[in-house]
Amino acid sequence: MKKARLTAIIATAALFSVTAALAQGAKLSDNVIKVGVLTDLSGVYSELSGPGSVRAAQLAADDFMAANAAYKGKVQVVGVDHQNKADVASNKAAEMIDRQNVDVLMDLPTSSAALSAAEIAKTKKIPVMVVTGGTTALTNEKCNKYTFHYAYDNFMLANGTGSAVTKRGGDSWYIIYPNYAFGQDLDRQMTAAIKENKGKLVTASDATPFPNTDFSSYLLKAQSLKPKIFGTMQAGNDLVNVVKQYNEFGLKKQGIGLGIGLLFETDVAALGQDAYAGALATVPWYWNLDQRSRDWSAKFEKSFGKKPTWAQAGVYSATTTYLQAVARAKSDNGDAVVKALEGHRFSDFFARSAYIRPQDHRVTLDVYTVQVKPKAQAKEAGDIFTKVATIPSAKAFTPLAESKCKF
DSSP: OHHHHHHHHHHHHHHHHHHHHHHHHOBOGGGSEEEEEEEOSSSTTTTTSHHHHHHHHHHHHHHHHHHOGGGTTOEEEEEEEOTTOHHHHHHHHHHHHHTSOOSEEEEOOSHHHHHHHHHHHHHHTOOEEESSOOOGGGGTTTOOTTEEEOSOOHHHHIIIIIHHHHHTTOOEEEEEEESSHHHHHHHHHHHHHHHHTTOEESSOOEEEOSSOSOOHHHHHHHHHHOOSEEEEOOOHHHHHHHHHHHHHTTTTTTTOEEEESSOOHHHHHHHOGGGTTTOEEEESOOTTSSHHHHHHHHHHHHHHSSOOOHHHHHHHHHHHHHHHHHHHHTBOOHHHHHHHHTTOEEOOSSSTTEEEOTTTOBEEOOEEEEEEOOGGGOSSTTOOEEEEEEEOHHHHSOOGGGOOOOO
């Protein structure tokens, strides 16, 4: 027994020595790894991302330092508001890199902001981990060597939700979408998925202002068109407004189902799950998926005071993945970290069966088609999803053969 314990102590000491040697041999700019969370701290996406994403990145940094003692005090997190504006995101990205010396940009809700920040980071050779921006352009025609797309994208949403709803009989749609990069791309992806599954649009999709509070004209149009599915590609507070008015106008009672392109837990909490009951969505994760998810979520809730959204969980996972790549590369140099990330396979509480495709930097992972439960079926607060299907990592995202990415 004493011999076994001594062996374990020696092995632990050896592991610590190796970790310390790796860290001491690492070349860190300014002797620190600085993670920049560029996000929406005050607007329509601040609840689903925002301060919670900054806290998630900080938790990841703290856990990384705790697990790697030689990096103690060597990871810092900075949170900056891009206001969901492409020009602000571009300016803030440059400022964070040039003045605050950040080594990576993280989160980036709002696709237009993500695309703008990615262009700045490319010129400065700084890795970007886009978690909350959805446009597939990030891994297609506007891909670049330094940008990685984490958690989800619009192809995944359409491939999951558009296909599932259409196959279940929702084969005629009227779609509205927010008029910026994310909404335009998701409308294209959703329309393609519907048609591939022998469904149709009863009329051309309508673009809506972003952000927006009044969707009454579109709901009246849906009432007159009588599609089987009213498809909303909005997100955050915009989606909350759409769903609230969808119920007020009585579309569900008129036999017009609800098809949601992008759904976050905070959207459901804002109105109560009965407002969304029966709606299908596709998500990369949810807090009570299994025990590993519940354990991490309890830790986050203790720190932040709220249960995590999947975007916030994704930021934790992406930050951890980035920091581990820095450790493998023994450097926070952008090119070195990119090389350490490419082709990496891993599986954590959030990203299951994950793989970072070196050809286009799409991070593939298992994702889930879910249905919103009525409140009466919830076993506890926040129990909102029933899993309908798991879409394996290899089938959830755009096939590599169809990628338009050229580094």
